[in-house]
Every structure is written in C-alpha cells, then in structure tokens.
Amino acid sequence: MGRSIIEKIWAEHEVADLGDGTSLLYIDRIFLHERTGSVALKELAAAHRRVRNPEQVFCTMDHIVDTLPGRGDNTRMPGGIEFITQTREAARAAGINLFDLGDDRQGIVHVVSPEQGIALPGLTLVCPDSHTCTLGGLGTLAWGIGSTEAEHALATKTLVVKRPKSMRVTFEGELLPGVTAKDMILRLIGEHSASGGVGYAVEFAGSTVRGLGVEARLTLCNMGVEFGAWTVIIAPDEKVFDYVQGRPFAPRDVVLEEALGHWKTLHTDHDAHFDREITVACDRLAPQVTWGTSPQHETAIDSVVPDPAGETDPNRRQSMERALEYMALTPGTPLSEVPIQAAFIGSCTNSRLTDLRAAAEILQGRKVAAGVKAICVPGSTQVKHAAEREGLDRIFREAGFEWRESGCSMCFYAGGESFGQAERVVSSTNRNFENRQGPRTRTHLASPATVAASAIAGHLADVRRIPSRG
Amino acid sequence: MEKFTRLAAIAAPLLRINIDTDAIIPSREMKKVSKTGLADGLFAGWRYQAPGSREENPDFILNQEPYRRAKILLAGMNFGCGSSREHAVWALHEWGIRAVIAPSFGGIFHGNCVRNGILPVVLDNAVVETLAALVQANPAKNLLTIDLDDCTVVAPDGTTHVFTIAQADREMLLEGLDAIALTMKRDDEILAFQGRDRLRRPWVYL
Numbered sequence: 083m084g085r086s087i088i089e090k091i092w093a094e095h096e097v098a099d100l101g102d103g104t105s106l107l108y109i110d111r112i113f114l115h116e117r118t119g120s121v122a123l124k125e126l127a128a129a130h131r132r133v134r135n136p137e138q139v140f141c142t143m144d145h146i147v148d149t150l151p152g153r154g155d156n157t158r159m160p161g162g163i164e165f166i167t168q169t170r171e172a173a174r175a176a177g178i179n180l181f182d183l184g185d186d187r188q189g190i191v192h193v194v195s196p197e198q199g200i201a202l203p204g205l206t207l208v209c210p211d212s213h214t215c216t217l218g219g220l221g222t223l224a225w226g227i228g229s230t231e232a233e234h235a236l237a238t239k240t241l242v243v244k245r246p247k248s249m250r251v252t253f254e255g256e257l258l259p260g261v262t263a264k265d266m267i268l269r270l271i272g273e274h275s276a277s278g279g280v281g282y283a284v285e286f287a288g289s290t291v292r293g294l295g296v297e298a299r300l301t302l303c304n305m306g307v308e309f310g311a312w313t314v315i316i317a318p319d320e321k322v323f324d325y326v327q328g329r330p331f332a333p334r335d336v337v338l339e340e341a342l343g344h345w346k347t348l349h350t351d352h353d354a355h356f357d358r359e360i361t362v363a364c365d366r367l368a369p370q371v372t373w374g375t376s377p378q379h380e381t382a383i384d385s386v387v388p389d390p391a392g393e394t395d396p397n398r399r400q401s402m403e404r405a406l407e408y409m410a411l412t413p414g415t416p417l418s419e420v421p422i423q424a425a426f427i428g429s430c431t432n433s434r435l436t437d438l439r440a441a442a443e444i445l446q447g448r449k450v451a452a453g454v455k456a457i458c459v460p461g462s463t464q465v466k467h468a469a470e471r472e473g474l475d476r477i478f479r480e481a482g483f484e485w486r487e488s489g490c491s492m493c494f495y496a497g498g499e500s501f502g503q504a505e506r507v508v509s510s511t512n513r514n515f516e517n518r519q520g521p522r523t524r525t526h527l528a529s530p531a532t533v534a535a536s537a538i539a540g541h542l543a544d545v546r547r548i549p550s551r552g
Numbered sequence: 553m554e555k556f557t558r559l560a561a562i563a564a565p566l567l568r569i570n571i572d573t574d575a576i577i578p579s580r581e582m583k584k585v586s587k588t589g590l591a592d593g594l595f596a597g598w599r600y601q602a603p604g605s606r607e608e609n610p611d612f613i614l615n616q617e618p619y620r621r622a623k624i625l626l627a628g629m630n631f632g633c634g635s636s637r638e639h640a641v642w643a644l645h646e647w648g649i650r651a652v653i654a655p656s657f658g659g660i661f662h663g664n665c666v667r668n669g670i671l672p673v674v675l676d677n678a679v680v681e682t683l684a685a686l687v688q689a690n691p692a693k694n695l696l697t698i699d700l701d702d703c704t705v706v707a708p709d710g711t712t713h714v715f716t717i718a719q720a721d722r723e724m725l726l727e728g729l730d731a732i733a734l735t736m737k738r739d740d741e742i743l744a745f746q747g748r749d750r751l752r753r754p755w756v757y758l
C-alpha cells in the first residue's frame with residue numbers, strides 16, 4: 083500500500099521504534115522564542131546539559147518585545163525585560179542562532195522560519211509554541227511542544243512521539259473574490275469543531291489548496307492547532323520549491339539539486355490510507371467571521387449571530403450561551419451590524435506581505451471610521467521593510483492605521499498593551515478566547531481583507547460590499 | 553519528576569468544553585522566567601473578582617470548600633487546548649492538581665502533563681458527567697480513586713472505569729522518569745543515525 087507524505091517523513095526521521103506505536107524521531111530544526119524558549123534554555127543549563135548541534139537551533143524575540151517605534155529591552159509588560167535579557171544571555175551561552183532586537187531577521191517565529199529558509203520541505207521542526215504547525219504549508223513536519231519537551235529536543239536532537247491517527251481534509255472548488263485561506267480554515271473549524279482534529283496528523287489537500295500561494299498555505303496551516311490537530315501539512319509543489327530557493331538557510335547549487343530531487347518525492351501516494359477523510363466545499367464560501375470565544379464559533383459574514391436554542395448538544399449549547407454573554411451579542415443580530423472599536427492586522431496567521439497587500443488594497447484612498455483604533459503589525463522586520471519599499475506603510479498610515487515594529491504584539495495580552503475592557507476588536511489573529519487580547523476584550527477573528535473593510539465601516543463588514551471610494 | 557501510582561482524592565467538576573491554556577493561566581500571570589510561582593495565577597480570570605486583583609470570586613468552584621483541597625479536576629472536552637505554555641501544567645501542579653479527567657485534551661497540554669507528573673485520564677463524556685454528579689452529591693466524602701497500575705478510575709459508588717494511556721506515558725508517570733536521561737541511553741543510536749543522515753540529506757546540516 084502507498085504511503086502518505088507524513089508517513090514518508092516520519093519513516094525518514096525514525097531513529098528507533100520504541101514499540102506501542104511510539105518512535106524516537108530525529109528533529110532537524112529547533113526554534114525558540116523569549117516567552118517559552120527562555121525557560122527551556124535556563125532549565126537545560128541548570129541541569130548541566132548542553133545543546134546538541136546549536137547551529138541547527140534558532141531563537142527570536144517576538145512575544146514580549148514592544149512593537150512601538152523606538153523600542154528597546156524595556157517593555158510595557160511588567161517583568162518583560164527579564165524574559166528578553168535572560169533569553170539573550172542563555173542563547174549566547176548556548177551558541178545558538180539568535181535574531182535579536184535590531185537584527186533585520188527578527189520577527190514572529192513562524193513568519194521568520196519560512197522567510198529565512200529554516201523551515202524546508204520534508205524537515206522536522208519543533209518549537210515550544212502551538213502555532214508551529216504553520217510550517218506545514220511548506221511541507222515541513224512541524225509541531226508545537228512544551229518547554230520540557232524543548233529541553234529534550236535541545237539536549238538529544240530527538241523527541242519521543244506517539245504516532246497520531248491520520249486524516250485528510252480535501253478543500254474543493256474555486257474561491258470567490260474576497261475569500262481567503264483564513265475563511266477556509268475558519269469554516270473547517272466551524273463545521274468540525276475546535277477538537278475535530280484532536281489526535282490526528284492532518285494533510286490538507288484538494289484543488290483549493292493547490293490554488294493557494296505559499297503564504298496563504300501558511301495561513302491555512304497556522305490554525306491547524308485551533309482544529310485540535312497534532313499538526314497539519316500540505317505536500318510541497320513547484321510554488322514551494324520556488325519560494326524556498328535563495329533564502330539564507332536554504333541549500334544552494336549542487337546540494338539544492340539533490341534536495342529538490344528528494345522534495346519531489348514528498349507527496350501522498352494515490353493508494354495511501356487515512357483513518358478519516360473530510361471534504362470542505364469552497365466554491366460558494368463567503369468571508370467568515372467569529373462571533374464567540376472559540377474559533378469554532380464562526381459563521382458567514384452575511385449571516386446572523388446564531389441562536390443557542392437551535393443547538394441540540396447540551397455542552398455546545400452551554401458554551402454558545404456563555405460565549406454570547408461574554409461577547410455581548412444577541413442571537414439574530416446580523417453580523418454586519420456589529421459595531422467595532424478596534425481593528426488589528428498582525429500575528430503569525432496573517433501578517434505576511436500578501437496579507438498586508440490584501441488589506442492595503444481595500445484601505446487605499448479610504449479612511450478608518452471615526453472612533454476605531456486601528457493597528458498594523460508586520461510579521462517580521464523583513465516584511466515591514468518589503469512593505470515599506472512598496473509604499474504599503476503609507477497606505478495604512480493615510481487610512482488611519484498605526485504602523486508598528488514587528489512582533490506578536492496584541493495578538494495576545496501579556497500584561498502590557500491591550501485593547502481594553504469590553505472593547506470589540508476585529509482581528510486577523512487566530513484566537514478569540516476570553517481575555518486573549520486583554521481583560522474582557524471581545525475578539526472577532528477574520529481575514530486581513532475583512533479586518534480592513536470593517537475598520538473602514540466601523541462595524542463588521544462584508545469585504546464584497548464596501549462602498550466605492552469617496 | 554514526581555511519580556504517579558494511585559490517588560484517592562476530592563475531585564472538582566469544571567465541565568466547560570474547550571477550556572484553553574490562556575484560561576488556565578493567563579499570560580499576564582507568567583511574570584518570570586521560571587516554572588514556579590504560578591499557583592496564584594491559576595484560572596486567574598475566573599478565580600478573582602477583577603483582572604489583576606486577588607479578591608476571590610466565591611462562585612468559582614476552586615474557591616469553594618471542599619474543592620479547595622481537590623487533587624483531581626473533572627473537565628469538558630478538549631481541556632488544555634490553545635497555547636503550548638507549559639505554565640498551565642506547572643500552575644495546576646503547584647496548586648495541587650495531580651490528575652485531570654476529561655473526554656479529550658489539547659495535544660501539547662497532554663504531553664506537558666505527562667512530563668510533569670500530572671495524569672491525564674481520557675474517559676467518555678457521559679462517564680465524566682456521571683462522575684461529576686456523584687462527586688457533587690457529597691464532594692468531601694465522595695472521593696475518586698485513580699490507579700495507574702491497572703488504569704482504572706473507581707467512582708464513589710464502586711463502579712470501575714478503565715482508561716487507556718500510551719505505554720510510554722504510563723511508564724514515565726509510574727516511574728517518575730527523567731525523559732532526557734532515558735533517551736541519552738540511546739546516544740549511540742542517535743549519533744549513528746546522524747552519520748547516515750548527513751550523507752543522505754546533506755542540505756539539512758548547516
């Protein structure tokens with residue numbers, strides 16, 4: 083019988099079969115950041131253990147650093163400076179690659195690793211961060227781990243992993259204008275729940291996926307963890323091979339040729355077996371937006387806030403009721419009439435160059451509605467510079483957006499900056515959990531285009547129905 | 553790591569679905585580069601009256617007697633989903649939780665539990681709800697007994713529920729093993745693998 087791409091990569095990395103479906107897997111790359119990587123490095127040093135192959139280990143500053151212009155080690159997060167300085171010291175002592183503040187390569191970990199050619203097709207990559215599955219978009223087998231597992235990976239270059247069940251999600255159909263990878267993944271989670279992927283390694287396939295550009299694939303895979311999956315992956319194709327070539331840590335010349343030959347074998351055989359198969363129809367998909375406090379609380383922008391009374395499962399009903407209370411929404415309200423106080427474009431989900439272009443296209447010649455605080459945080463310093471070369475920063479600024487330095491910023495509330503009590507934010511991020519973006523902050527997840535359209539309208543808005551320019 | 557073999561304890565039902573690690577320990581409660589000093593921040597958003605305050609919310613179950621002394625948490629589906637922060641597990645452990653029983657867990661959280669001596673027990677939703685009802689009838693007396701030797705949860709009425717757990721996870725918990733030391737025993741194998749792999753996939757080696 084044929085094998086899936088995940089089975090192929092797994093077999094190639096198996097150092098030992100530990101029995102009971104568990105393998106000792108070789109880890110090609112390890113990425114750390116100052117929030118969780120700091121603890122791992124510190125504990126490892128305290129246990130007098132060394133980092134094996136520090137040249138394959140990378141660290142960036144993204145979670146705690148400020149994103150305001152002129153930033154330094156001091157952050158608005160109480161105690162934040164300790165994370166930054168201790169990570170720096172530990173990274174230097176361990177001899178790993180550090181993308182520090184002021185380094186052109188600094189940025190959000192999952193934006194930086196494709197950008198620098200650190201994540202490549204067929205590699206295993208781990209990071210103590212749940213959105214590491216983003217890199218599945220390149221055909222990398224990448225997954226999030228805890229800090230203790232990160233210590234294990236650092237010390238041994240391996241991890242003990244129980245083989246997950248397998249699932250294939252096939253997205254079929256051509257996307258309508260204004261509809262993006264973000265809408266696809268929200269729909270999958272909405273239909274199959276935030277725990278639909280628990281225990282599975284998931285392959286995303288189908289004509290819609292093949293039609294996506296590489297950055298859109300990274301967005302699609304980013305929220306695999308919001309589907310509950312162990313990780314997700316997309317078989318790499320020519321678009322990916324073109325994308326990775328020439329990047330700083332990617333192979334060149336003869337080695338590149340060799341790598342390309344290998345990467346072309348990384349696809350799922352036609353007779354491979356999956357424990358579960360799901361299809362998501364994308365040809366009539368509308369832009370999606372969340373109304374609750376789990377990514378599964380989502381619906382089409384042109385529909386209404388759902389009524390928990392219609393939900394038969396008592397657990398789900400209860401969760402809906404609680405969510406509506408937190409979000410201060412009434413069933414039956416058209417989503418496009420929900421007013422917002424803030425708009426955020428950023429995060430490892432949607433802050434790459436193509437995301438900023440999509441938002442800028444809508445913002446050009448328009449203004450953010452009065453009373454809406456709008457912020458754009460490019461995903462990496464390089465994305466920021468590239469956007470500035472294209473003049474995107476001017477479009478954002480003229481529309482009334484703040485233009486920031488790169489980092490995770492207000493994707494999550496670390497104790498410093500937040501959107502504030504009861505403020506309603508439309509956000510290109512990945513988590514609408516209670517208090518995620520600030521105490522009592524109400525988050526609506528959406529694509530960058532929908533965020534931009536909503537910022538202009540002052541309420542959640544259908545990007546397909548924005549009024550023409552002035 | 554602390555061993556887990558057998559535990560008879562008060563169980564606190566917190567049956568919401570999709571309780572994420574941001575809820576278990578909000579980011580603002582992770583103030584130091586450290587695995588300790590986190591118990592105070594456990595469920596801070598629900599446990600206290602206002603963000604940043606330490607005034608208890610009497611409605612929250614872990615603020616009530618006898619649940620303050622609970623060592624077992626009964627939870628809804630997908631417990632510990634979301635962020636990879638191991639602080640969620642460190643905070644639970646420091647507060648006193650030794651086992652969580654739920655219909656399913658966030659994957660990274662599950663792994664983090666095992667590596668920190670907390671037993672994650674997967675049981676059907678209906679069973680978790682039954683256990684919660686039994687416990688609630690008399691929480692101080694109706695203890696749950698979890699035995700990792702024979703993988704059972706014994707309810708206060710004597711009913712026994714068998715659960716499954718990966719062999720490697722079970723051993724790690726039973727023995728309180730240091731996973732790194734265990735893998736280091738295979739150092740030769742790892743080095744041999746690297747040697748072969750370097751020839752096979754030269755582009756991986758920077």
Ligand code: SF4
Nearest residue numbers: 213429430490493494
């Ligand atoms: S941008 Fe948000 S989701 Fe992504 S790594 Fe940073 S904090 Fe996590």
